[in-house]
Amino acid sequence: MAQKYICTVCGYIYDPDVGDPSSGVKPGTHFEELPADWVCPSCGATKDQFEKVN
Numbered sequence: 001m002a003q004k005y006i007c008t009v010c011g012y013i014y015d016p017d018v019g020d021p022s023s024g025v026k027p028g029t030h031f032e033e034l035p036a037d038w039v040c041p042s043c044g045a046t047k048d049q050f051e052k053v054n
Contacts, residue, residue, distance in 0.1 A: 004053040005031045010043040013053060 002016035019027040022041045039046055
């Protein structure tokens with residue numbers, strides 16, 4: 001199972017199994033593979049504001 005990440009600003013969970021279709025990110029894309037300029041689709045937070053979900 002792929003590692004999920006949570007936005008510390010709004011609680012959105014990035015699930016690599018789902019990707020982020022609204023940003024054109026295909027399912028199977030790991031968080032580390034997201035473009036550097038990718039932002040949270042819910043609140044616009046940057047990648048550095050995400051933490052691993054344990």
